[in-house]
Amino acid sequence: MDDIRKYIQESPQDFFLHKPVKERLSVKKELDSFCDNPDLCNFLNEVEKGAPFFMLDASNRFLHSYNSFCLCLERVLWGISVRKRFEKEIKYHPGNKPFSARQKEISRRYKETSPYTRLDFQNLIIHTCILLNRFLEISRIFVEKNTDINNLSFTSFSKHKKALKKHDLGPKLEEYQKFIVDQTEWFEIPLKILRDKFLMHSVEEHMTFLSSPECDHDNLELIIILHNPIKIVGFNPRRLALDLRKHLKTVSKIGLEQIKK
DSSP: OOSHHHHHHHOSOOEEOOOOOOSOOOHHHHHHHHHOOHHHHHHHHHHHTTOOHHHHHHHHHHHHHHHHHHHHHHHHHHHHHHHHHHHHHTTTOOTTSOOOHHHHHHHHHHHHHGGGHHHHHHHHHHHHHHHHHHHHHHHHHHHGGGOOOOOOOSSOHHHHHHHHHHSOOOGGGHHHHHHHHHSOHHIIIIIIHHIIIIIISOOOSEEEEEEOGGGOTTOOEEEEEETTTTEEEEEOHHHHHHHHHHHHHHHHHHHHHHHHO
């Protein structure tokens, strides 16, 4: 999947959508769940024990990007929550009936947040990619010492994953390599293609809009419709948060085991 756009064009599949999250949206619960990652905390603590200066610097950069991601996620989740209430309580409210105090508050908050919803989605995509790259810098502490491969990138997750598809890292990193190669398909689609083809570089003809699949207002998605041929790519921030938490947790657990050996 080196050329993701070509892969999508030639695929018999027309829809490349994130799997919706079944649970009802709870902003506080989902933020707490993402931040509650003891494996990540333990891994960072081990990394900082007697670590060289450059590794402490990498750890600080990661924590800064982690905080930025959490702020972006919080904005997106609150935006989805307000939009959900607006769709259910305000959108089809009879025009000849006055709003209740609750409805006035929902309307006010929707007016404040809705102009920035798409921008918040875009910021979340960009800061997710930054976070993956920063976490890779820390993973270097256990990856480099357990493999003879010298040309691995520890600044670009995309290049790192591409190298792992081509080279065998050896038995000590078999679990790590298998996880990165097989369990991070969400990075290429939708994350990387949206960042590279529609946010950061030259943009081809397409249509973009926000949509709730099957009127499920707990799952607001950014939808991209591509032309020639028509393909549909969807991005669900709630699903992304679950995928990213699993990634940080799993790599931290593997790293912790390798460091303690």
